[in-house]
Amino acid sequence: MSLATLVQSLADNKQLLGLRYAEWCTAAPTLEADIAGAAMGLDDLGHSRVLHGSLRELGEADAERDPTSPEHYLNVAYLDQPWSNWNQFVAANAVLDTAFTLMIEALANGKVEVLRSRLRKMLQEEHYHYLHGRSWLRQGGGNPEVGRAFEEAVEWFGPEGGEVDQFHKAGQLTAGVADLRSSLGERVAIAAPPVPADWARWDPRRRRTRPGGIDARTFEMLRGLEEKRYMPAGGERKDS
Amino acid sequence: MASFSRVHQQVRQYEVFARKAREEPLRQVGSVVAPDDDLAQAYARATYDEERWVELVIVPSEAVIRLWAPGEDGSGSG
Numbered sequence: 418m419s420l421a422t423l424v425q426s427l428a429d430n431k432q433l434l435g436l437r438y439a440e441w442c443t444a445a446p447t448l449e450a451d452i453a454g455a456a457m458g459l460d461d462l463g464h465s466r467v468l469h470g471s472l473r474e475l476g477e478a479d480a481e482r483d484p485t486s487p488e489h490y491l492n493v494a495y496l497d498q499p500w501s502n503w504n505q506f507v508a509a510n511a512v513l514d515t516a517f518t519l520m521i522e523a524l525a526n527g528k529v530e531v532l533r534s535r536l537r538k539m540l541q542e543e544h545y546h547y548l549h550g551r552s553w554l555r556q557g558g559g560n561p562e563v564g565r566a567f568e569e570a571v572e573w574f575g576p577e578g579g580e581v582d583q584f585h586k587a588g589q590l591t592a593g594v595a596d597l598r599s600s601l602g603e604r605v606a607i608a609a610p611p612v613p614a615d616w617a618r619w620d621p622r623r624r625r626t627r628p629g630g631i632d633a634r635t636f637e638m639l640r641g642l643e644e645k646r647y648m649p650a651g652g653e654r655k656d657s
Numbered sequence: 658m659a660s661f662s663r664v665h666q667q668v669r670q671y672e673v674f675a676r677k678a679r680e681e682p683l684r685q686v687g688s689v690v691a692p693d694d695d696l697a698q699a700y701a702r703a704t705y706d707e708e709r710w711v712e713l714v715i716v717p718s719e720a721v722i723r724l725w726a727p728g729e730d731g732s733g734s735g
Contacts, residue, residue, distance in 0.1 A: 446664045449689060449700040456703035549699035556665060556692065 418580045418621055420529065420589055421475040423520075425482075426491035426573075426624050428468035430517055433496040434509065435461030436635065440499050441506050453549050457510070460542045464521075467535055474531040484640070487630030493569045494627035499635070508562035511550030515604050516570035516597070518543040523585075523592040547604065554605065567607060571598055573624045576616045665692040670718040673701050675710040683712065 438458035445451045483489045495513060500506050518540065525536035554560060574597045575581045585593035592600065602608060613619075618626040631639070668690050674683040686705055691697035701715045725731040 449691065449696075449704070453699050453703040456706065545699045545702045548695040552691075552693050552696035552699070 419476065420584055421472055422491070422622060423580070423584070424468055424472060424475060424524070424532070426622075427517060427520060427524075428465045428472070429491045430493060430496065430513075430573075431461045431468060432465035432639070433490070433492045433631065433635075434514060434517070435459070435465060436638075437496055437500060437509065438506070441503075445506070446503055450549075450553075453545075454506070457514075457546050457549065460539075460546070461514075464539045464542075467539070471531050471535055475529070487633070487636040488623075490631055490636075490639075491623050492625075492631065493573050494625050494629060495566055495569045496631070497629055498632050502562075504560045504562045507550060507553040508560055508566040510546060511554040511605050512563060512566035512570055512601070512607075513573075514543070514546045514550060516573060516601050518547065519592065519597050519600050519604075520574075520590075523590040523597070526591040527584075528588045551605065563605075563607060567601070567605075568613065569625065569627075570601055571612060572619065572626055574598060574601075575621070575624060576619065580621070668692050669697070671697045671701065671715040672718050672721065673705055673713070673715050675705060675708075675713045677708065677710055679711060683714065688718065689715065 435458045438454050438461065442451050442455040442458060445454050493513065495509060500509070521536050521539055521543070524532045525540060527533070554563070574594050577594045579594065581590065581597070582593045584590040585596075598612075613626060615626065620626070630636070669692070671689050671691065672685055673687045673689060675686045676683050689697055689700040689704060691700050697715055701713065705713060
């Protein structure tokens with residue numbers, strides 16, 4: 418795996434996280450949370466664009482990428498399906514968004530110039546995602562979705578001694594797997610879950626153990642096929 | 658009539674102040690309601706970030722000490 422594939426995975430996750438936030442922007446428990454959901458969704462879609470845009474400078478992107486298959490998206494399984502309850506939103510916001518931010522920090526402080534210069538602004542915006550997630554996590558008594566979000570974040574960081582640790586040794590990342598795991602635990606004030614023993618099932622390209630992929634409706638929307646359904650008959654654009 | 662259920666047990670109101678240039682004074686641009694400082698910051702940024710402020714601050718409304726209000730003369734005599 419190359420550093421470009423890791424950035425591709427970050428970009429794909431950010432795009433889906435932005436979409437999932439946006440799906441909740443009229444369904445959150447308060448109007449303020451609706452607005453914050455919309456703002457965070459816009460942020461993450463913007464971050465995804467910047468990350469995708471950095472891939473060219475990083476060298477070859479994922480050669481195995483097949484744009485016609487939902488499995489070509491390098492996203493965590495947590496983002497495969499729309500969320501059916503607010504706890505899922507909060508756990509993603511507090512844990513997964515923070516995990517992606519930790520990786521962005523490690524890249525932005527690393528020695529790859531294109532990432533050093535382009536990723537800085539994301540960290541300013543992500544600070545407010547963190548405050549939002551952390552506060553909602555404190556509301557009420559316990560969030561049953563946090564365990565799964567944390568587990569998937571740890572899987573996404575990857576196994577110790579793997580490529581992330583190699584990028585760390587090479588100075589492309591300023592944190593290794595152990596640092597990323599402990600920082601995530603500290604930021605969300607939760608003890609790290611047991612590390613999955615079965616790395617044999619882990620897909621190094623998609624950085625996850627669970628099979629499956631994005632739901633069909635979301636995938637069609639991402640490819641622009643969903644929008645075409647609403648195009649008036651004969652509305653195909655004709656270039657003269 | 659719509660009925661509303663309370664989402665947070667306790668909330669505070671925060672006044673939002675901003676300015677567009679260093680030489681301008683801060684002015685009040687609105688308020689947000691949130692259960693704690695973290696969420697108040699996230700809400701203030703999401704709601705009021707459309708303009709290019711050089712500074713954006715929030716203050717718990719209860720921390721504001723009002724000397725007089727509209728309709729009062731401020732002399733302390735009436």
